[in-house]
Amino acid sequence: MMNLEMHPGEPNRFWLGPGHSDPLGSDPKDEAPSPATGIGNLKVLIVEDEFFIALDAQTQIESLGCTVVGIAVSADEAITIVEREAPDIVLMDIRLQGVTDGIDAAREIRTRFSSRIIFVTANTDPSTRARAHAVQPTAFLEKPLTPLRLKQALFA
């Protein structure tokens, strides 16, 4: 089913399926709560070198009432932003631009800063998972990211 939502002064919004507010979306059971549900305002850094995915994550995070303090495409850039913004949570892809991958970047962030790590990756093979779990992340989410899983991971 295709839905259309129209508001004066804003672009029309339309989406597929029976839901009502999440565009192009998600399975209703994956539907994330709105900021009005009272969930706290977390500062989140997105580390993702694919901008469409990063924008999607940003949209979902902001819909949960959290603040995106930056989008980094490499490990070095991520550490720089963590150092500057001190995010509560780093949403970390594993494959990044540059020689340092997301797991190594996460390890350094866990060592040097208090930010929690949520891995968001398409790498789900056992060896990668094992390496990632060694960093003791808050969660390990598979792509594509869904609002419900993101919410559960953020507020775990």
Added chain:
Amino acid sequence: MPTRLWDPRLFRPQRLRTFLVLFALALVIPLVAQAVFALNQMARTEQAEIERRVMQTAREVTAHIDRELERAFVTLETLATSDALKRGDLRSFHAQALLALKPSDKAAIVLLNREYGQLLDTLRDFGVALPPTADPATAQKVIDTKKRQVSNMFRGSISGRPVFNVEVPVLDEAQDVRYVLVMSFQASHIADVLKYANLGEPWITGVTDNNGIILARSERHEEFVGRPLPPELFEQSKSAKGVFRAVNVAGDPILRATVRSDHSAWFVSATVPLSQVEAPLTRSRLFAVTLLFTALVLGVVLAYVFGSFMTRPLATATQVAAAIGEESKHVPLSPLAEANILIETLQNASAELKRRQEHAEFLMRELAHRAKNQLATVRGMALQTARDSVTLEEFVAQFTQRIQGLARSQDVLVQQNWQGAWLDDLVHAQLDLFGASKRADVKGPTLFLEANAVQNLGFALHELATNASKYGSLSVTDGALKVHWEWTAENHVGFVWLEEDGPAVTAPLRKGFGHRVIMELVPRGMRGKATIEFRPNGLRWCIEFPGDHAINPSNAHAAT
């Protein structure tokens, strides 16, 4: 249809050792058979030689005996012409006869009258009364025939010992037999002649008279002299021509040749034990059996040993084959070169298979990773497109185009095994979607971009081409497009999209998602900087990004 090497219904598969044993037998048996045949032939030749020697010996011994008898005849015939004998002076003749004898002759000279009475005997003094001869038959034969004669064996009338006589007639003037002159020999004299032949063990020679009585024997003469030959043997001796097999008087199997004496018609025989004759054949057969047994045992043992040399490496090769595709273990060199080659080939195949398995697993992981990543990208693309669309039709059109643009970038990436893509390929792929590939002036140094940069720049090119085809130089026939790039002094890549001769351009009042893509998202994704100019003659978009997005394709690895 492949031809079978064997029919399993007739011959079930056998172990290598069995084939080696059969191979050894196939080699050994003909050789052994040839050896046995040759030995048998040699044995038969040797046997024939023994038979020839037996016959020859019999003839030689017969000749010896005939010479002895001839000597006796000559002596007697010389004495028969004695004047003393003619005169009847028997005393003087007795003395002459004594002189004619040799001490070794074991003989006596006797003179008989026609009534078989002994007139003198050299064993007795002259004048002593003597009994008649114990062998009147031979004397009578001399009288009757007037010819020399040799008697059969008989017991001497004086000595009682086995003797034989050589007798000649003494004729008077009327050529009548006046006396019979006799040289009486002990039978042992012939035994001495036989011993003189000196044939040695185990040869036995013997003389049997015409009555089948043993006259002399080279061995155990005293034991057998005077004893009759077994009738069967005597009959064989009389009838045989040449060599024959028999049983001698002692009961031993023998090979015998008998020749008759010219002077005496005695049977002179030479014998050799049959065991001696058959010894070469027996030896040959024993040797053949030993050879065959040794060859068989040696063949089987060596087949087993050499089989082990082959089966152990083959077993190792089988283990290697069974573990193909697993972690290869060190296998020590075997003494079998072919097995080493097989093992090495299997190990190489195993390593290659393992490498391919790992590569296949890697590809599967990559596929899963890319699929999920692409789904996430498409989801993000759909959301962003939806946010920027006023109508559903607009969303569908924009989203479809972006998906097509993404697909074009994927195409050039797939052509290079997802390692990256040549920049000119990427530009042409994106422009081709709008039918603008040929009309664009695409120029720049050869440059291979890594996969992430390809995807990002692909998004930007798609947004620029979409805009150009709607509002820019690609929307009119005379519009021109230049896509140029170059290396900068800072080892960056300067990339320029320049539209010319299109509709007049003014800066847009509202900046849509496409603008955000080319000015914010792609520059950030490529760690670069972008500028845009809305020149009246056409849009000019520049991005400068770090040179490390350009890689050597041979060192490239998949990443996104």
